[in-house]
Amino acid sequence: MNNQWKRFINGESVESEVTPSIYRSWQRSLKHQVDYTLVSNEDILTTSRLRERRDAQESLIRAGEPVLPYIFSLLGNSNYTVLLGDNEGYIIEAMGDAPFMSKAQKVNLSPGASWREEIRGTNAIGTALRDNAPISVCGWEHFVHDNHFLACWAAPIQDSQGTPLGVLDISGEASQDREKILAIAMMGAGMIEKNLRLFELENQLKFYQEGAKLASSLLQQGFLAIDHNGIITNINTLGAALLGLKQEDIIGRHAGDIFSSPKGWMLGEYSLNLRIKDRAGKGISSHLKRVVNEAGQSLGAVGTLQITQESLSDTLWIGHSLPTQRTLERASKVAATHSSVLIHGESGTGKEIIARTIHQLSPRCEGPFVALNCASLSPTLIESELFGYVEGAFTGARRGGKPGKFELADKGTIFLDEIGDMPLSVQVALLRVLQEKEVSRIGDTKTKKINVRVIAATHKDLNALVEKEQFRLDLYYRLKVVTLELPPLRERSEDIKDLAPYFIRKACESFGSPVFGIDEDVYSYLLAHTWPGNVRELENCIESMIALADGPMLTVANLPDEYKKNVLKSQPTTETLLNQQTKQTILYALTQTRGKIAPAAKILGIGRNTLYRKIKELDIKF
Numbered sequence: 143m144n145n146q147w148k149r150f151i152n153g154e155s156v157e158s159e160v161t162p163s164i165y166r167s168w169q170r171s172l173k174h175q176v177d178y179t180l181v182s183n184e185d186i187l188t189t190s191r192l193r194e195r196r197d198a199q200e201s202l203i204r205a206g207e208p209v210l211p212y213i214f215s216l217l218g219n220s221n222y223t224v225l226l227g228d229n230e231g232y233i234i235e236a237m238g239d240a241p242f243m244s245k246a247q248k249v250n251l252s253p254g255a256s257w258r259e260e261i262r263g264t265n266a267i268g269t270a271l272r273d274n275a276p277i278s279v280c281g282w283e284h285f286v287h288d289n290h291f292l293a294c295w296a297a298p299i300q301d302s303q304g305t306p307l308g309v310l311d312i313s314g315e316a317s318q319d320r321e322k323i324l325a326i327a328m329m330g331a332g333m334i335e336k337n338l339r340l341f342e343l344e345n346q347l348k349f350y351q352e353g354a355k356l357a358s359s360l361l362q363q364g365f366l367a368i369d370h371n372g373i374i375t376n377i378n379t380l381g382a383a384l385l386g387l388k389q390e391d392i393i394g395r396h397a398g399d400i401f402s403s404p405k406g407w408m409l410g411e412y413s414l415n416l417r418i419k420d421r422a423g424k425g426i427s428s429h430l431k432r433v434v435n436e437a438g439q440s441l442g443a444v445g446t447l448q449i450t451q452e453s454l455s456d457t458l459w460i461g462h463s464l465p466t467q468r469t470l471e472r473a474s475k476v477a478a479t480h481s482s483v484l485i486h487g488e489s490g491t492g493k494e495i496i497a498r499t500i501h502q503l504s505p506r507c508e509g510p511f512v513a514l515n516c517a518s519l520s521p522t523l524i525e526s527e528l529f530g531y532v533e534g535a536f537t538g539a540r541r542g543g544k545p546g547k548f549e550l551a552d553k554g555t556i557f558l559d560e561i562g563d564m565p566l567s568v569q570v571a572l573l574r575v576l577q578e579k580e581v582s583r584i585g586d587t588k589t590k591k592i593n594v595r596v597i598a599a600t601h602k603d604l605n606a607l608v609e610k611e612q613f614r615l616d617l618y619y620r621l622k623v624v625t626l627e628l629p630p631l632r633e634r635s636e637d638i639k640d641l642a643p644y645f646i647r648k649a650c651e652s653f654g655s656p657v658f659g660i661d662e663d664v665y666s667y668l669l670a671h672t673w674p675g676n677v678r679e680l681e682n683c684i685e686s687m688i689a690l691a692d693g694p695m696l697t698v699a700n701l702p703d704e705y706k707k708n709v710l711k712s713q714p715t716t717e718t719l720l721n722q723q724t725k726q727t728i729l730y731a732l733t734q735t736r737g738k739i740a741p742a743a744k745i746l747g748i749g750r751n752t753l754y755r756k757i758k759e760l761d762i763k764f
């Protein structure tokens with residue numbers, strides 16, 4: 143019944159019979175002299191003007207893009223059109239049922255037309271915008287008679303301050319379920335509002351990120367940001383320079399791929415001091431602070447990178463060869479556990495260094511690292527060193543007694559070097575301490591609980607010692623929960639190019655002399671040597687070269703004769719030189735691909751089978 147509308151037009155009072163918002167809108171429509179008999183053709187944009195308007199409302203359209211089809215699908219996809227209007231009531235987007243849309247077009251309910259209340263009288267789009275509130279305008283509630291076939295529901299789309307940015311309208315044939323459809327329109331408007339806020343946040347984030355980038359580039363320190371997956375999201379130029387890499391080669395990579403430290407540290411606790419080394423052994427430390435959200439979940443970490451002053455005296459592992467990388471990877475995995483570790487390797491391969499590395503990378507890193515060489519001491523001395531004694535325990539015992547290494551290593555790590563040389567009597571006592579997790583000093587009746595991780599090392603074959611009953615089987619099993627094999631230097635000669643410059647720096651630092659350079663020719667001798675004394679021998683060799691040096695460079699002339707003689711005696715044939723070169727190249731490719739054959743073959747430009755054959759022929763271990 144459109145009686146109320148007719149009576150209103152005829153000047154009768156119908157206020158109590160019509161929804162207040164509709165009545166107020168009718169009155170405004172009269173005031174604006176809207177012609178209720180005619181569909182107005184006013185304020186309809188040309189195609190190019192509509193394009194301009196849509197361009198200006200790009201984010202509103204983008205925010206509505208997924209919402210309009212969703213709302214349309216909720217309506218059962220028929221006899222409706224879903225419209226998006228801007229803040230001046232211009233329809234800028236429409237989707238709907240084709241027959242209904244062509245009917246709607248006849249009254250200009252289509253893109254390009256403005257449905258401001260001042261022009262088209264009471265209607266859902268214009269009145270929702272005017273009142274900044276959701277509204278349904280059905281049938282005769284429209285001010286213009288020709289619009290009476292329509293039923294429309296609209297809700298304003300507001301910014302966070304409540305200012306209308308646009309309007310979402312659903313129009314269909316009159317006589318529909320009014321409340322339900324108004325709720326759908328309101329939900330659609332809400333979804334668009336959420337999308338708009340998201341865009342705003344994205345823009346803000348971009349703005350902050352650019353600001354952070356600029357600020358970090360101005361910092362006098364290296365700056366590093368890592369997300370919760372361990373991916374490096376930002377590093378400033380200084381930070382990249384400290385690592386000897388370009389920013390673009392770092393950002394986007396996993397931190398574990400860039401730093402020689404183990405991957406584990408990235409995934410767990412971020413607030414730690416990280417020590418890493420570059421190829422020349424320069425120490426770089428990083429303090430990373432974890433960033434968490436309100437729920438306490440980790441978002442990542444940010445921190446600084448700087449060269450550490452104490453770098454050389456506090457050295458971790460030097461060397462980048464593939465066997466070394468393998469060893470370090472295993473060491474870092476072991477570090478995260480509390481298991482006992484047994485390190486096996488020839489003398490001078492760096493067993494103590496790797497033990498220290500495990501300690502430093504472990505959760506016990508803040509605790510002490512206490513080392514004891516079991517080979518150099520008599521049985522009684524080892525016992526008193528390990529377990530300590532009380533005053534008067536034996537003749538010559540110190541006044542006040544002395545704590546043993548186990549006590550000193552509490553909450554940390556004890557490193558028992560040359561464990562194969564430990565006398566059987568001490569082995570029994572050691573086993574007891576490991577089982578009971580408590581020590582008593584010699585001459586004492588009291589015991590003390592201790593929390594110590596044991597890392598033992600030997601160059602001997604403990605299995606053979608067990609067979610000869612020189613080593614206790616039960617102790618052997620207790621120690622070798624995890625074993626780590628340190629390859630001799632001749633099997634990782636690539637490390638020489640990392641170690642030699644490091645030892646030069648170390649020696650020059652202790653001599654207080656300027657740092658020497660090293661002639662490339664020297665390496666062909668160093669690489670050909672078999673290094674029975676391993677890294678320790680290399681260090682000694684470098685020290686004697688420095689002592690003999692007479693210029694700023696270490697040259698072949700400074701090499702001790704034994705190294706020259708050895709090399710000269712077994713002057714490599716062209717074939718061995720070629721093989722060595724090939725071996726190095728293959729090892730290099732395998733290092734790049736972390737031991738993966740197919741990609742390494744690709745780098746080398748050879749087939750996979752050829753690479754397998756070469757690895758076998760040249761006895762390449764990786």
Ligand SMILES: Nc1ncnc2c1ncn2[C@@H]1O[C@H](COP(=O)(O)OP(=O)(O)OP(=O)(O)O)[C@@H](O)[C@H]1O
Pocket residue numbers: 457458459460461487488489490491492493494495496559599601677678681
């Ligand atoms: N990868 C390395 N990086 C830096 N220095 C190393 C490395 N490996 C060994 N060294 C140095 O070589 C020397 C020997 O190392 P270490 O004492 O750890 O060897 P080891 O295997 O325990 O020897 P031994 O069995 O004779 O006790 C030390 O001066 C150590 O600093």
